[in-house]
Amino acid sequence: MKPFVKLDGLVAPLDRANVDTDAIIPKQFLKSIKRAGFGPYAFDEWRYLDHGEPGMDCSTRPLNPDFVLNQARYQGASVLLARENFGCGSSREHAPWALEDYGFRAIIAPSFADIFYNNCFKNGVLPIVLPAEAVDRLFGETLAAAGYRLTVDLAAQTVATPAGETFAFTVDPERKHRLLNGLDDISLTLKFTDKIQAYEARRKGEAPWLFA
Amino acid sequence: MNASTLYDKLWDAHVVHVEPDGTALIYIDRQLVHEVTSPQAFEGLKMNGRKPWRLASLLATPDHNIPTIHRDQGIADPVSRTQVETLDANCAEFGITEFGMNDPRQGIVHVIGPEQGFTQPGMTLVCGDSHTSTHGAFGTLAFGIGTSEVEHVLATQCLWQKKAKAMQVRVEGELPFGVTAKDVALAVIGRIGTAGGTGFALEFAGSAIRSLSMEGRMTLCNMAIEAGARAGMVAVDEKTVEYMRGRPYSPRGEQFEQAAAYWRSLVSDADARFDAVVELDAAAIKPQVTWGTSPEMVVAVDEQVPDPAQAPNSVKKSDWERALAYMGLRANTPMADIAVDKVFVGSCTNSRIEDLRDAAKVAQWAVARNRKVAGNVKLAMVVPGSGLVKAQAEAEGLDKVFTAAGFEWRDPGCSMCLAMNADRLEPGERCASTSNRNFEGRQGQGGRTHLVSPAMAAAAAVFGHFVDVRDLANEVMQ
Numbered sequence: 295m296k297p298f299v300k301l302d303g304l305v306a307p308l309d310r311a312n313v314d315t316d317a318i319i320p321k322q323f324l325k326s327i328k329r330a331g332f333g334p335y336a337f338d339e340w341r342y343l344d345h346g347e348p349g350m351d352c353s354t355r356p357l358n359p360d361f362v363l364n365q366a367r368y369q370g371a372s373v374l375l376a377r378e379n380f381g382c383g384s385s386r387e388h389a390p391w392a393l394e395d396y397g398f399r400a401i402i403a404p405s406f407a408d409i410f411y412n413n414c415f416k417n418g419v420l421p422i423v424l425p426a427e428a429v430d431r432l433f434g435e436t437l438a439a440a441g442y443r444l445t446v447d448l449a450a451q452t453v454a455t456p457a458g459e460t461f462a463f464t465v466d467p468e469r470k471h472r473l474l475n476g477l478d479d480i481s482l483t484l485k486f487t488d489k490i491q492a493y494e495a496r497r498k499g500e501a502p503w504l505f506a
Numbered sequence: 507m508n509a510s511t512l513y514d515k516l517w518d519a520h521v522v523h524v525e526p527d528g529t530a531l532i533y534i535d536r537q538l539v540h541e542v543t544s545p546q547a548f549e550g551l552k553m554n555g556r557k558p559w560r561l562a563s564l565l566a567t568p569d570h571n572i573p574t575i576h577r578d579q580g581i582a583d584p585v586s587r588t589q590v591e592t593l594d595a596n597c598a599e600f601g602i603t604e605f606g607m608n609d610p611r612q613g614i615v616h617v618i619g620p621e622q623g624f625t626q627p628g629m630t631l632v633c634g635d636s637h638t639s640t641h642g643a644f645g646t647l648a649f650g651i652g653t654s655e656v657e658h659v660l661a662t663q664c665l666w667q668k669k670a671k672a673m674q675v676r677v678e679g680e681l682p683f684g685v686t687a688k689d690v691a692l693a694v695i696g697r698i699g700t701a702g703g704t705g706f707a708l709e710f711a712g713s714a715i716r717s718l719s720m721e722g723r724m725t726l727c728n729m730a731i732e733a734g735a736r737a738g739m740v741a742v743d744e745k746t747v748e749y750m751r752g753r754p755y756s757p758r759g760e761q762f763e764q765a766a767a768y769w770r771s772l773v774s775d776a777d778a779r780f781d782a783v784v785e786l787d788a789a790a791i792k793p794q795v796t797w798g799t800s801p802e803m804v805v806a807v808d809e810q811v812p813d814p815a816q817a818p819n820s821v822k823k824s825d826w827e828r829a830l831a832y833m834g835l836r837a838n839t840p841m842a843d844i845a846v847d848k849v850f851v852g853s854c855t856n857s858r859i860e861d862l863r864d865a866a867k868v869a870q871w872a873v874a875r876n877r878k879v880a881g882n883v884k885l886a887m888v889v890p891g892s893g894l895v896k897a898q899a900e901a902e903g904l905d906k907v908f909t910a911a912g913f914e915w916r917d918p919g920c921s922m923c924l925a926m927n928a929d930r931l932e933p934g935e936r937c938a939s940t941s942n943r944n945f946e947g948r949q950g951q952g953g954r955t956h957l958v959s960p961a962m963a964a965a966a967a968v969f970g971h972f973v974d975v976r977d978l979a980n981e982v983m984q
Contacts, residue, residue: 310828311821312700312800316945321926325571325585327545327592329653339947348585377821379701382734383943384924385636386543387652408670408704408736409636409650416654466668467527479654480556483662486523486531490559490664493522493533503757503765504535504629505562 296418297476301399301446303372306363307436313376314383315410319392323348332388333395337363367440375432376403380421381410390417400446402453404429415469418476420448422463448474509775511672512741513707516647516772520630522664532667534659535629538615539566539602541593542926543634547657548596558600559663565624566597566604569614570926574889574916577607586927613892613918616640616854620724621894623753627742627769632659637854637942639730642739643723644746645772647707649736670736671781673706674774677714679788684975686864687722688856688940688959690714690786691729692794696804698784703735706782709774710740714788720749721860728855729942732801741773793975795841796944796957798829803944805841807962807974813837832946833954834934841972844956847935849879849886849967850949851913851960853923856940857891859898861960865940866904868964869911871978879912880970887914887929889921913967925950938966 323335325348334352341364343356357364363371374393380403381389390413393401399419404426406414414421424432435455436442445454448470453461472479498505510518523531544566551557558564571586581587590607597604605612611622616637619625627645632638634656641648655665675694695702708730710723718726723740730738740746747766750756757765792806803826805812814830814837817823830837835844851857851865865888872878879886888908890896896918899905905915922929923941931937931953940963941948944955958966961975 311825314800314943314945316924316943316948320947320951321924324542324926325583325589327549327589329546329549339951345951379704379734382700383636383731383945385634385638385650385652387546387634387654390652405701405704407701407734409652413652413654416652466529468525468529468666479666480550480554480658480661483531483658483664483666486662486664489523489531490533490662494663497519497533501628501765501768503761504626506757506761 295416295476295478298399298418298420298448298473300448301372302443303399303446304368304370305373305375305436305442305444306368306371307375307433308362309377309433311377312379312382315381315386315389316383318381318389319386320346322346324386324388329391330395332392333397336392336396337361370397372397372399373444373446374398374401375429375436376401378403378405380406382407385409387413387416390414390419394419402429402432415473416479418473420446420473422446422453424453424461424463428461509778511774511778511780512645512709512739512772513647513672516628516630517669519628520647529666529668531664532630533664534632535563536624536631537564537656537659538619538631538633539564539656540570540615540633540635541568541589542570543653544596544656545589545592546653547660550657551660556661558602558660561601563663564602565619565622566593566602567612567615567618568593568607570920570924572607572919573927574919574921574929577917582928610893610897613895614854614857614920616728617857617891617895620644620720621753621892623750623756626750626756627746627772632665636731637728639736639738640724640728640854642727642730642737643720645739645742645769647737647739650731670707671705673703673708673735673782673784674780675708675710675784675786676712677710677786677788678712679714680717681714681788681791682976684961685791685793686959686961687718687725689791689794691726692796692801692804692957693786693791694784695729695733695801696794697786698733700732700800700802701734703730703733706735707737707739708733708735710738711774715740716743719860720745721858724858725855732942742769793959793962795962795972797833797835797841798826799832799944799946800829801942801944801957803829807841807972809841811835811837811839811841842974843971845882845936845971846938846956846966847882847884848931848937849883849963850889850922850937850939850941851887851963852889852891852921853941854891854920855942856960857889857895859895861940862888862890862895862899862904865960865964866907868961868968868978869907869913872911872968873907877968879967882970883967885914886912886967887916887922889916890918892918911968922949924948938963938972
């Protein structure tokens with residue numbers, strides 16, 4: 295996994311609540327058996343005026359001029375500013391794959407859906423929860439100034455504005471450690487093989503039908 | 507010892523290791539595998555030379571992509587076909603039990619797990635699908651995971667988890683005639699919102715829940731994720747134990763009795779404390795219909811489309827306006843005046859035998875009056891949740907009732923719940939659907955979804971618009 299340490303990035307605002315993972319990456323793209331290449335189809339139904347199908351060359355598709363991420367000033371954004379309950383619905387990890395492939399490495403919102411939040415950490419994407427008032431302020435500042443950037447420092451657990459104002463955020467120590475170092479979960483877990491086997495042996499005694 | 511919730515008991519029984527920050531390594535008893543969220547997980551295993559930790563913990567079936575008609579001709583869409591063939595190949599390579607597309611036991615993962623007795627009380631069960639919460643109906647800790655975690659469970663039989671908070675959703679009293687588990691689920695979501703359960707494990711309790719069949723409890727737990735909760739659950743009772751008896755993967759003989767004794771302990775202690783409690787009066791719940799693009803945008807069938815001018819705040823106001831524009835609806839329209847183009851009875855929420863029986867009663871009512879699916883309804887389809895549900899329904903003659911009333915009778919799969927196969931809405935089409943999500947584009951780009959119970963969907967098919975099944979209930983639901 296790609297580590298996440300510090301990011302100074304252009305901010306794009308997506309001003310709607312309850313953005314679901316069906317919207318982030320529509321179902322037809324879930325037919326892929328690969329992990330990569332979802333970026334061009336991120337927010338497909340909002341982003342393009344035609345109907346997208348897997349394998350289409352997106353460079354020639356008609357863009358929806360009303361979709362905020364299509365505005366010139368947000369091209370190259372790596373910080374996504376969002377509203378409540380971002381990433382709700384389907385557990386599809388294709389959603390963080392698509393956002394990461396699009397170029398987003400950090401997402402700031404007042405709240406996230408649980409499964410999406412968890413999936414982000416597995417893919418080098420940092421979901422940051424800030425109070426609704428702080429997010430409101432950042433929306434205002436982003437809209438007010440083209441080229442608005444934020445600096446996200448995972449080690450310090452802060453988001454800093456160009457004016458030098460900082461917002462602190464919380465993150466589980468274990469998740470932070472793994473993301474900072476880009477650690478592979480499975481390798482870490484396999485270090486507990488003895489404990490897992492001991493659990494199985496004990497459980498087999500208590501509840502043998504579970505292992506029948 | 508302190509009093510425990512059901513969730514505490516399930517959690518405690520599966521802790522392998524705890525990190526200083528409270529992150530726990532949790533043992534996973536079962537994983538269901540389907541074609542959409544597994545290919546990258548198997549690829550990861552292969553790249554690292556790893557193998558599944560415990561093959562007996564796994565059961566696979568294709569469900570999302572497969573056709574519900576002319577299955578003998580295979581899958582026409584080459585991309586869908588490749589995904590299903592990839593599941594077949596991965597299961598063959600690793601030795602995983604798979605009910606393939608033409609196996610009579612094939613079906614939606616969340617239907618076949620319980621049906622086979624593969625899902626059992628007291629287990630932890632995961633699947634790369636958010637509706638895994640369904641299995642909580644058995645007093646099981648069950649939740650959806652992403653593909654990285656699918657791979658993690660395959661390789662280690664464990665997951666890293668932080669313990670959630672516990673919420674009790676208590677529904678006391680008797681549900682009125684014509685009001686089902688689906689209506690309870692939608693009423694709960696209407697009450698607490700789609701993020702109301704975020705960070706919680708829900709336990710559904712109260713006399714109305716105890717009165718529900720196992721099928722009804724599955725419908726309810728299925729929708730826990732639509733309230734934001736990864737897991738929903740119901741305590742074990744004798745209905746649970748009886749359901750488990752004699753299923754292919756259930757324990758047998760003496761071991762069944764040993765298991766059943768343990769299962770009966772899977773209830774919240776009387777004085778257990780919950781972090782939150784939500785109470786609903788069963789008698790006050792009416793048949794529900796969603797009007798917008800989130801499951802929390804729901805009203806009773808005898809109500810009207812809400813007016814954004816009445817929204818509680820500006821964020822909701824703009825959400826409602828956007829939803830009305832997408833749905834092609836005007837504020838204050840009576841729900842019963844809304845006409846539908848298509849009807850879908852199916853999905854992991856409502857495709858079990860009891861659901862089909864409910865819908866068939868309405869179809870039977872129509873047939874007895876020489877009525878059929880209304881002329882303005884282009885398609886009314888019934889998609890059973892599994893091959894075994896289909897066979898059971900046919901043994902009861904339900905297929906004949908449906909087809910006589912003008913419904914299409916299909917083969918099992920996820921179908922038009924998410925439209926990964928050929929079953930979908932065209933732009934602008936409006937659907938009465940027994941599925942779980944009314945998100946924009948969920949049933950097809952530009953499609954408009956209204957979530958309802960099976961009887962409500964069938965009634966909408968017959969009348970061509972939403973009707974209150976309670977008005978038919980005395981005649982129909984007997």
